[in-house]
Amino acid sequence: MTTTTLLRGRGLLLALLALTVLPLSALAAGENYGRVSGYVYDPTGTPLSEVPLTISGPALQQPISRTSGEDGRFEFGQLPPGEGYSLEVKVEGFTPIKKTGIIIRLGQTTPVDVKLEVLTETQAVATYEIVEKVNPIINPDSAQTGAVVTSEKVASIPVFTQVQAIPQLVAGVGPGNAPSSRGGLSRYGKFYVDGMDTTDVSDGSITSPMNFYAVENFEVITGGLDAQYNALGMVENVVTKSGSNKFTYDATIILSPAWSNAKASSATNQTPSTGGFLQSSTPQSETDFYSPMLAFGGPIIKDRLWFYVSGQWNISNQETPLTVNGVQENRPKDTNTRMGRLKLTWQPTDKDRLSVAFSMDDNVIGNNSSRATTSLEAESRIDRGGTFIIANYDRNISQDVLFQLQTGATNKRAFIGPQNEDLNVPAHVDLGNNSFLTGSWGNYTNENKWRFQFDPTVLFKAGAHQMKGGLQLGYLTGRLQVGNTGNVRYFDRNGVCNPDDVAAGGCESKTTYYNLDGQPGSLTTSASVAQLGAFVQDRWTVNRYLTLVAGLRADVGRMYADDNQFVTNLVGIGPRLSATYDITGDRKTLLKAHYGRSNEVGDVYVAQHANPEPIQMSAKVVNGAFVECTPDTVLDPSNTNCTRAGGLARRTFDKTHTPPSVDELSLGLHREITEGTVLGLDVTYRRYNNLWVDEEVNQIWDASGTRVVGYVDPSKTGSQVLVHNPDDAWRDYKGMDLWVQGRTGGWDLLASYTLGFNNGTVDTYFDGYGANPRMKYLFEGATPDDIRHTFKGSVNYTTSFGLDFGIRARYLTGTPLWMNQSVSYPDRTTLYRSPRGTGFSTNRGTPNFNDPTTISELRNPDQFVIDAQARYDIGRLFQMSNKLELTLMVVNALNNTDPTFYYDRWAPTNSDYGLVSGRSRPLQAELLLRFRN
DSSP states (O other): OOHHHHHHHHHHHHHHHHHHHTTSOBOOSSOOOEEEEEEEEOTTSOBOOSOEEEEEOTTOSSOEEEEOOTTSEEEEEEEOSEEEEEEEEOOTTBOOEEEEEEEEOTTOEEEOOEEOOBOOTTOSSOOOEEEEOOOOOOOTTOOOEEEEEEHHHHHTSOOOSOGGGGGGGSTTBOSSSSOOBTTOOGGGOEEEETTEEOBOTTTOSBSSOOOGGGEEEEEEEEEOOOTTOOOSSOEEEEEEOOOOSSOEEEEEEEEEOGGGSOOBSSOSSOOGGGGGGTTOOSOOBOEEEEEEEEEEEEEEETTTEEEEEEEEEEEEEEEEEEEETTEEEEEEEEEEEEEEEEEEEEEEETTEEEEEEEEEEEEEESSOOOOTTBOGGGOEEEEEEEEEEEEEEEEEEETTEEEEEEEEEEEEEEEEEETTOOTTSOEEEETTTTEEEEGGGGEEEEEEEEEEEEEEEEEEEETTEEEEEEEEEEEEEEEEEEEEGGGEEEEESSSOOOTTOGGGSOEEEEEEEEOTTSSBSOEEEEEEEEEEEEEEEEEEEOSSSEEEEEEEEEEEEEEEOGGGOEEEEEEEEEEEEEEEEESSSSSSEEEEEEEEEEEOOOOHHHHHTTSOEEEEEEEEEETTEEOOOOTTOOOOTTOTTEEEEEESOSEEEOSSOOOOEEEEEEEEEEEEEETTEEEEEEEEEEEEESOOEEEEOSEEEOTTSSOEEEESSTTSOSOOEEEEOOTTOOEEEEEEEEEEEEEETTEEEEEEEEEEEEEESOSSTTSSTTTSGGGGGGSOEEOTTOOSEEEEEEEEEEOTTSEEEEEEEEEEOOOBOOOEEEEOTTTTEEEEOSOTTEEESSOTTSTTTTOGGGEEEOBOOOEEEEEEEEEEEGGGGGTOSSEEEEEEEEESTTOOOOEEEEOOEEOSSSOOTTSEEEEOOOOEEEEEEEEEO
């Protein structure tokens, strides 16, 4: 059976499964809407039933009407996020009321209560009482934690225009564009666009960035997930802007020339030798950045068909200061990113709505290595990009039943290789100073990854119950090419090796790379995962005070390695139960509790782990010539002049697996302290179970853990690895978030303090835990993402004359280090002598170097960064109806270039241990000019 036939058969099976469950209640992977709910009362506080209510807003094509239930409760679901909604209530004998300025937030419920007043005889005409609604951040119908950040909020604070950077604003989320969240691995993050999962299929990053200002709402969920989500980490769901009957446009230009940015006197993420030129008289490195952005939308057919199109182009030139052979040079590192997006929305009837969106990006980075040990000829280049297409279909079957279908595909490609893209030049490595001379140390990879998603959905309401359940079907696949330029790597010493004249000197050894057919060349492998998730959930509004949410989901993953070789099945069950209780009965003080489990049922990265690697035949120089060494050579263990590595993986997947999972317990108290501002306290415990490890099962080590003294199976000399999920591969998180969010007068605030403790035995998948059984006891301790104290805040103030100010601040205590040493035998393993997160306080060679009493905790430095911006609407000066905004943004306003990371690897000679390995980037200023209606 061919690969194509297998893929078609598997795809047909998935489609048939989906068709069989369409009648079931379901909900899509991520939400696209928000809700408004509340109660209607008479002047005495008695609930009123059968009261007609109507909601309208700019995001709705026509008003929607509902009536209150027997307990006075009403709810408008499936409302597009946005501002400017109005709720009208008109009942005979009572003064009509219109509540305006209602904001709908993605995935949240906006509470709006209505208290009617009796229409008096003095009122000759029943005019509306207009009430400006103050929108609280409090969400009475869910125990989820996180925040919804609107596009207007993001534009008012100093943050780079990157969609993937927004989660960093929220409590419980770590730094970086693929951050860890509350103890989870960074690869556990999920990125949704318009409700569909677009996460990279192998590393958890974003598949395809998009125009920053094309987003309407950024929803960041950090915990308390509903059953529709299966995520072990943070979830970011962005809902993009759609066209309407009004033509809109939004044009921005960002200017950050070199003269507006502080010059770098020290390198970031470079070798410590660069720290010697802090007082250097040579030219300092420079950085500049430019980015035009354009978006516009409007009607194609009024009331029926709309469009929204956007694009962004980022041009970045960043020099890296290096000291090469004692001479400083500023090496350019250029990044060029182009992003485009088109969204069409069609509403053929009042009950049907279809949207189709296409996004693409292309990202090229030159001189990506930018290291002092890499020559210009050996620099690497990244050329990558992504695309995705999403189709969303909504059908209002009745007032209480909504059918949805979300489907689409994502693609991500990435090439990492030599700067000149010449794959035929052999690589050279100078063993004298461990520097790379040509061919970007020889390695190149070419990867192409796909995700296909199909999520039919139905949501229905029955009295006080909002029920949902359904299926989520996905197929993840990737193809990986790995090679070495010229298919050979020369190791030189005291000169550059000339392979045509080995006797002349300079040649020490060479490694030739072969594919599995025994021919010099690269190796291409594939991997895939078929996923099926099913869930049911009921949100039960017991009464005005209490809401219960109960759910259950099951997830199945079936992994395949190269040539569709079956690897293993993963099956997980995830119960969810949460409750919210309105303590004071006025929706201003909520007590929230949650328990839930999510299961990780495989991805392309794990499936690819079962695949073979290129065969590496290493030959030394003997008597002025390279030893003849090919894949057909019969190897003698006592002869180290010819060695072999790679080929068919010496890794075996366990027959049965308990999938990686997380159990979460959380408790929260949220209080509206002023109108529109909420103070919250959330306490969370998470236990991450059964993480993926490579465990050595054949080699027997001596007590020191540095020498192999035998084999469990003497017939299989060498390493034999079992890939599995043992119970002792775990992480846990204990944390508390104290946060405040909301608007008060001209102030808009999102700030938090997090106290967190991350511990465990595993840093990330296949990180070395179990590779040396003698070292396993040392792996338990504070994990590398253990940030004990985190303060973060984004505050902006808006004046009445068109000027606003924004400040963003972050303070993070240092992450743990772990003293280690590289050991050449066997297989260049890493040697540890103290528990994770610690090291010895005395130098090696001293009498008490291995004295346990000298072990101490090691930490990187604390980090403190402040960003600021000022924005003014110039259009007000000319009484323009549109906005013409001029923004000055300064990142790292204090120009704090203190160290951020230290080296923790020790070596007997030339050790960098304890020296600076990274610093904060210096001050960078941007000028933004934005014109929009």
